[in-house]
Amino acid sequence: MRAVTVILLCLALCAFVDAAKKKKVEKVEAVDELESLIDDIDESKKERDVSDKAPKPLETNPCENFVCGWGKECVIDKKNRPKCECISKCPTDEDPLDQVCGSNNQTFTSLCELYRQRCVCKHKGKECADVQNAKIHLEYLGGCKKLDECTDELMAQFPERMSDWLFQVMKELKKRRELSGKDWEELVSEAESDDEKKHVYPVIWKFCDLDIKPHDKSVSHHELIPITAPVIPMESCIKPFLEGCDANKDGSISIKEWGKCLGLKEGEIQERC
Numbered sequence: 001m002r003a004v005t006v007i008l009l010c011l012a013l014c015a016f017v018d019a020a021k022k023k024k025v026e027k028v029e030a031v032d033e034l035e036s037l038i039d040d041i042d043e044s045k046k047e048r049d050v051s052d053k054a055p056k057p058l059e060t061n062p063c064e065n066f067v068c069g070w071g072k073e074c075v076i077d078k079k080n081r082p083k084c085e086c087i088s089k090c091p092t093d094e095d096p097l098d099q100v101c102g103s104n105n106q107t108f109t110s111l112c113e114l115y116r117q118r119c120v121c122k123h124k125g126k127e128c129a130d131v132q133n134a135k136i137h138l139e140y141l142g143g144c145k146k147l148d149e150c151t152d153e154l155m156a157q158f159p160e161r162m163s164d165w166l167f168q169v170m171k172e173l174k175k176r177r178e179l180s181g182k183d184w185e186e187l188v189s190e191a192e193s194d195d196e197k198k199h200v201y202p203v204i205w206k207f208c209d210l211d212i213k214p215h216d217k218s219v220s221h222h223e224l225i226p227i228t229a230p231v232i233p234m235e236s237c238i239k240p241f242l243e244g245c246d247a248n249k250d251g252s253i254s255i256k257e258w259g260k261c262l263g264l265k266e267g268e269i270q271e272r273c
């Protein structure tokens with residue numbers, strides 16, 4: 001569901017439809033899954049749980065159904081128990097479309113390579129190119145490049161552009177019946193015939209959509225990656241804009257900060273998730 005949203009966001013915002021579209025779509029889905037996976041897996045807990053249990057019968061592969069975070073793979077230790085280690089080798093098909101730009105403005109040949117590097121550096125492995133890489137994350141899809149400047153004019157237009165675009169996305173999802181929850185479908189219908197609501201509901205909806213891992217009524221930097229990664233190369237303002245939304249600079253965006261940032265009035269900012 002979220003992957004679809006991201007794709008639509010990208011298509012609607014970037015008017016970016018070319019021969020590479022299919023490939024892009026797959027890639028965006030991969031990113032989406034990836035970022036969710038990273039959040040989902042508490043590896044230390046998982047590994048502990050497994051070692052507490054009695055060893056499984058030999059005929060089953062202990063790595064089957066044993067999930068490791070991105071950049072890691074399951075290996076079987078001497079006692080036939082699964083454990084997660086940094087991936088030893090990422091697939092190499094050298095497709096330029098697989099390139100990603102890391103938060104250090106360094107191009108990696110694939111997401112796998114980026115997260116492998118992070119894993120290796122976290123564990124102080126020999127292949128770590130720079131200790132700083134232990135904290136690296138995905139900045140955007142595609143190789144690093146010089147981004148267009150986010151001018152004051154573009155920045156000023158951005159909130160309205162973003163809420164228009166979110167409304168288009170919502171309508172499209174409703175048409176496909178992929179809008180999560182019946183309530184939102186009704187709210188879109190309401191918004192379609194009411195210009196005020198048209199700018200309000202999509203903003204609240206997107207907040208709820210982003211605030212899921214964890215669902216804690218605030219959107220962290222991490223939760224923004226699925227929305228920013230496909231868009232940054234074409235919309236240089238999205239990152240500074242979203243950074244600016246964290247008005248009190250506490251590292252996450254509350255519904256109040258989000259609403260205000262996207263131009264809602266005090267009374268319009270209502271929690272619905």
Ligand SMILES: *[C@@H]1O[C@H](CO)[C@@H](O)[C@H](O)[C@H]1NC(C)=O
Pocket residue numbers: 105144145146147
């Ligand atoms: C990031 O790297 C690209 C390509 O190497 C370069 O053109 C660009 O100026 C760099 N951006 C920053 C902010 O350093």
